Amino acid sequence: MAQVITQPAPETPPRKRRAWRGVLVGWSFILPNFLGFALFTLVPMLAAFALAFVDWDSYRTPEWVGLDNFQRLLRDETFFVALRNTLYYAAGHIPLTLAAALGLALALNRRLRGVGFFRTAAFFPYITSLVAVAVVWNMLFNPTAGPVNQILQALGVDDPPRWAASTDWAMPAVIITSVWRDMGYYMVLFLAGLQAIPKEYHEAARVDGANAWHRFRRITLPCLRPTTFFVVVMLTIQSFKVLDLIVVMTDGGPGRSTLVLAQLVYREGITEGRFGYSSAIALVLFVIVLTVTVVQFRLNERRSDR
Amino acid sequence: MIASKAGKRRRFVRCTGVAAALALAVTACGGGGGSGEQASGGKTTLTVTVWNLAKTPEFTALFDAFQRANPDITIKPVDILADDYPEKVTTMLAGGDRTDVITMKNVTDYSRYSSRGQLVDITDLATSADGAKLAGLPAFNVQGKYYALPYRQDFWLLYYNKKYFEQAGVKMTDHLTWDEYAKLARTLTKEKGGKKVYGAYHHTWRSVVQAIAAAQTGGDQLGGDYSFFRDQYQLALGLQKDGATLDFGTAKAQKSDYKTMFESGATAMLPMGTWYIAGILSAKEKGATDVDWALAPMPQRPGATGATTFGSPTAFAVNRRTEHADAAKKFVRFAAGPAGAEAIGKVGVVPALQSPEITKAYFSLKGMPADEISKKAFQPGKVVLEMPVSEHTSDIDTILNEEHELIMVGDKSIDEGIGSMGDRVKSEVLD
Numbered sequence: 001m002a003q004v005i006t007q008p009a010p011e012t013p014p015r016k017r018r019a020w021r022g023v024l025v026g027w028s029f030i031l032p033n034f035l036g037f038a039l040f041t042l043v044p045m046l047a048a049f050a051l052a053f054v055d056w057d058s059y060r061t062p063e064w065v066g067l068d069n070f071q072r073l074l075r076d077e078t079f080f081v082a083l084r085n086t087l088y089y090a091a092g093h094i095p096l097t098l099a100a101a102l103g104l105a106l107a108l109n110r111r112l113r114g115v116g117f118f119r120t121a122a123f124f125p126y127i128t129s130l131v132a133v134a135v136v137w138n139m140l141f142n143p144t145a146g147p148v149n150q151i152l153q154a155l156g157v158d159d160p161p162r163w164a165a166s167t168d169w170a171m172p173a174v175i176i177t178s179v180w181r182d183m184g185y186y187m188v189l190f191l192a193g194l195q196a197i198p199k200e201y202h203e204a205a206r207v208d209g210a211n212a213w214h215r216f217r218r219i220t221l222p223c224l225r226p227t228t229f230f231v232v233v234m235l236t237i238q239s240f241k242v243l244d245l246i247v248v249m250t251d252g253g254p255g256r257s258t259l260v261l262a263q264l265v266y267r268e269g270i271t272e273g274r275f276g277y278s279s280a281i282a283l284v285l286f287v288i289v290l291t292v293t294v295v296q297f298r299l300n301e302r303r304s305d306r
Numbered sequence: 307m308i309a310s311k312a313g314k315r316r317r318f319v320r321c322t323g324v325a326a327a328l329a330l331a332v333t334a335c336g337g338g339g340g341s342g343e344q345a346s347g348g349k350t351t352l353t354v355t356v357w358n359l360a361k362t363p364e365f366t367a368l369f370d371a372f373q374r375a376n377p378d379i380t381i382k383p384v385d386i387l388a389d390d391y392p393e394k395v396t397t398m399l400a401g402g403d404r405t406d407v408i409t410m411k412n413v414t415d416y417s418r419y420s421s422r423g424q425l426v427d428i429t430d431l432a433t434s435a436d437g438a439k440l441a442g443l444p445a446f447n448v449q450g451k452y453y454a455l456p457y458r459q460d461f462w463l464l465y466y467n468k469k470y471f472e473q474a475g476v477k478m479t480d481h482l483t484w485d486e487y488a489k490l491a492r493t494l495t496k497e498k499g500g501k502k503v504y505g506a507y508h509h510t511w512r513s514v515v516q517a518i519a520a521a522q523t524g525g526d527q528l529g530g531d532y533s534f535f536r537d538q539y540q541l542a543l544g545l546q547k548d549g550a551t552l553d554f555g556t557a558k559a560q561k562s563d564y565k566t567m568f569e570s571g572a573t574a575m576l577p578m579g580t581w582y583i584a585g586i587l588s589a590k591e592k593g594a595t596d597v598d599w600a601l602a603p604m605p606q607r608p609g610a611t612g613a614t615t616f617g618s619p620t621a622f623a624v625n626r627r628t629e630h631a632d633a634a635k636k637f638v639r640f641a642a643g644p645a646g647a648e649a650i651g652k653v654g655v656v657p658a659l660q661s662p663e664i665t666k667a668y669f670s671l672k673g674m675p676a677d678e679i680s681k682k683a684f685q686p687g688k689v690v691l692e693m694p695v696s697e698h699t700s701d702i703d704t705i706l707n708e709e710h711e712l713i714m715v716g717d718k719s720i721d722e723g724i725g726s727m728g729d730r731v732k733s734e735v736l737d
Contacts, residue, residue, distance in 0.1 A: 057422050058400035077734065135561070142559045165555020167717045253558075255712040270397055272700060273422055 051279035058275055069280035079281065081256045082264040085171065086285075089246075089260060090239035092175035093182075097235055098228075100183040105190030106220075119191070123184035130181075134248035137177040138164060167257035170250050174258055178245050182238070186231050193227030194220070229300045233293055240289045261285045350633045351380045354407040354622075355395055357388040363584060363653040364458070371649035372640050379633050399424045399625070406628040407637055410454045410621040413445045414703055417695040419623070425453035426624035426631060431639050440642055440658045442619025445691045454623035456658040457641040458650060460579045461617025462518065463683045464602040465586075470494055470503065470574040478602050480679045481613075484541055487575070487605040491550040494574035505550040507573035508542055509564045510557050512710035513616070513692055514577060515542050521616040521690035522607050528694050528702055530736055532727045537607070539713055539720045546714075554714035569595035577604060579617065580684075584654030587673045601680040612687030619658055701735045 052069055056062035073079050108119050125133065140148050141163035152160040161169040201219045210218070221228075243262035246252065252259035261281060269278030356365045369381040384405055386394045392415050395408060399419060408425070410416040419425050431437050432452035441459040446452050464487075466478055474494050482490075491505030508514045515538045520527050525534030545551045552562065552573075568576045569589055589595045603613040622641050624634040640646050647657035651668050668674070669681060693699060706727055713723035 060423065077730075138559045138561070143555045144553055145556065146559070162555055162715070164559050165553075165715045167712065167715070253708065253711045254555075254715045254717060255708045267704075270393060270400070273396070273400065273418060275400075 048279045048282055051276055052283045053280075054276045056275045057273045062276070065276065069277045070284075072277060073280055073284065078256065078259070079261075079264065082259045082261045085256075085258060086240060086242070086260045086262075088171055089175060089178075089242055090236065092172070093178050093239045093242070094232065094235045096175065096179045097182050097186060098231060100179055101186035101231065102190050102224075102228075104183060104187040105194055106216075108187070109191055109194045119187075122187055125181045125183075126185040128181075130244050131248050133177065133181055134245055137173070137180075138249055141173050164250050165254065167254055170254060170258045174246055174249055177249065178242070181245070182235075186235070189227055189231055190224065193224045197223040225303075229296070233296055236292055236296065237289055240285065240292070349378055349380055350630055351382050352407060352630055352633050352637055353382045353384050353405045354637070355386060355391075355398075355405055355409050356383045357386050357391045357409075357411065359383050359385040361585075362388075363588065364650045364655040367649045367653045368457070368641055368646055371645055372637055375640065375645060376636065379636070381637070395419075402627060403625070404627045404629060405625055406630050406634040408623050408625050410623055412620075412693075413618055413691065413695050414693055414699050416446060416454055416621065416623070417448070417697070417699050420448050420453040421697055424626050426626055426628070426635075427451055427453060428455060428624060428635060428638065431455055431635065431642075436639075436643055436659075440619075441660055441689070442617070442621075442658050442691075445619055445695060446621060448695070454621035455638050455642040456619035456621040457646055458581075458620045458655050459617060459658040459660070459689070460581045460620065460656055461686055461689045462577060462579050462604055462615045463686070464604055465568060465576040465578055465582065465599055466602060467568070467571060467574045468598045468600050470571075474574075478600070478679060480603060480682045482602065482605040483608050483610075484537070484605045485608065488541055488545055488550075491545055491575060492548060495548075495550045501572075503571065504552055504567075504573045506545060506575040506577070507564060507567045508545075508551050508554075508577070510554060510562075510714075512707050515539055515714075516706060516710065517616045517690075517692045518577070518604065521688075522610065522614050526694070527706065528696055528698055530728050530732045532706075532724045532731075535724055535727075536720055539723075542714070543716075543720065554711075558711075558715075565589070568599075569597050571597060580656045583656075583674075587654045587671065590673050600675040600677055601683040603679075603683045603686060613683075614688045614690065615686045616692045617689045618692040621658075698735050702731050705730045705734065 051062070053064065053066060054062040055065045055068070104122050108115055108122065112118075140146050143149060143160075143162040143165045146163075148163070149160040161172075163169045163173040197220065201223070202215055205215050205219055241262055242260055243266065246258055246260055246263060247266075250258045252263055262285065265278050265282045265285065268274050268281060272278075354365075354369070356362065359365055365383060369383065373379065373381060391411050395411075395415070396418070398405065399408070399422075408419070410419075429450075429452045432440075432443060432446070432455055437443065437455060440456050442456040443452075446454050446456065464482070471478060471494070474496075476490060476493060479486075487506070494503070494505040496503050516527065516535055519525060519535045519538035523534040525532070542551070546553055552567070556562070564576060564578055565582070565585055567573045568578075569586070583601075586595070586597070586599060590597070604615040606613065622638040624631060624638060628634050642658060644659060647659040647664055648667070651657050651664055652671070654668075654671055654674075656668070657664060665684065669676065669684070674680075693703060709718070709723045709727045709730070712718040713720055718726070
């Protein structure tokens, strides 16, 4: 095959035409995917940006209102509650999932009997139906008869948290569930990263007398940096966009204690029919995620320059 | 070599063809959806949104009766999961769906759709001689215009387990006060072979506390002052604290089902809407439960005269984007009329059109309790609309629901909760 390409063809078409053909072939390869992306993601996204500056109930003609939606946002207490909850969720979900996934990957990156089984088991939550996950964890967290609190009571905790039935513990309950669900997926990414680290590094370090902690600190972590960076970026985006698990587990409650931005976007848009205001919130969410991601990329670049 | 290259190119062309066809198929799916179509032979097909078709016998009863009376029209139900119904219909209408008849599951959603201009004005049907007699019709009055016609009128009453009452040696009366209700609930609470039987089950909906308080005190749920909820919250929290009702947090966590609570004998009393009568009748007929049940009027405040309860009508409306407006209006009128009332009454559903004959036919249904208290429960003195309709209804509903949860899980005291309901409704909605 390689031979065919390197061999000059008997009649070489003009260079320009050949270049065009390459572009067209390239485009046609990404066309099916790009078409779907453009139709279902790009166009709606751009439309949502425009909608943020109008008042529209999806039925009447949109009315241009300039920055009204954003002014309203600044006065809307519920928006700030949702923003705070989203940050709370991200602050819990990102580090915990990262730690759990890395820990699992390290534990399962060795020659153990049945390691395949454990890897599959760890990945299982990720491919389980989210509704089932939420319902089962809700039962586990049942404040009066749930196994979690029964275990806590057996361990001597007299007044165990009321989890989803209390404003203070509902978010931790959601975070625990989401960490459990997501860690398997990121574990697979970390496992791939770990296996790409040349064994020689560890062997050399061992010969030099480095202990396990030193090897982890000085070899494993630095070598994993591209993977870690990717995982952190994905986790951040995922955390800020969280919706599904919360809708099924707590539906934002009790009160507004687990209401997040994505849910507010849905509620204002689909339920209340205020598509302009909903798009304004979505735009703010987009800007937040974009900023955080750009900052992460910058930090990563600076560190790789060193 | 050359041949294999050509083969590859051919395969590539075929692949792009398939991909393009797929893309077209996907976009085609996005474009259509739910419109009524003209079937062959001049027959009109009407599409109607319904929820849980298999478990809601009234729809089938109604459609069958309508099709018998109008052989030129076929009804095609659009079945939607009951829990998702409001969101799904909202999304459908927002997306320009052409389903002909939209069932209004509650008045709050009706107020949204009508204020957005998504429904056909059918004031002519509502103000006709037949229409004006319908119970619950005033709820659909939007500045003198009507966009839906109720076909059933549900109201709340008290279901109770006769066996537990006999075992405890207590008697149900037809004029219970809330204090007597609370006392009964505490008496009836017991452990039975390791299984707990609650004296009462209060479902997690805010109406169980708030709508009954509003109906019986005359309080306005859209007003911004909610001190009239206080007594009812004290009662509900008191019973919860004494273990006479299932704890709110647990009920939420388990997504507990009032039907299961009552039919499995986990509760002795259950304040609930009349729609559940059809549910028990069919569960008993299938042999799914052997609960020995009867009805009583809702408990009342001390010194109240007559029985006041709350309720809400269910209605049919015509989609503004329908292509069969005449057939759709015909169906709406039929459902609300005598023939529709007869059809749904037979399956245990309370029709909006009420007359002594219809009530009599209703109580002669197989499995209906025939005692005097049950019959009295069926004729409440006054039925107040569950939630008044205005442009603010849905926003206020969200706030009242959030604060209800906080009071019921004990995160806020009754006074704090009632205070923040008022503050939030005033600052976030009414201003």
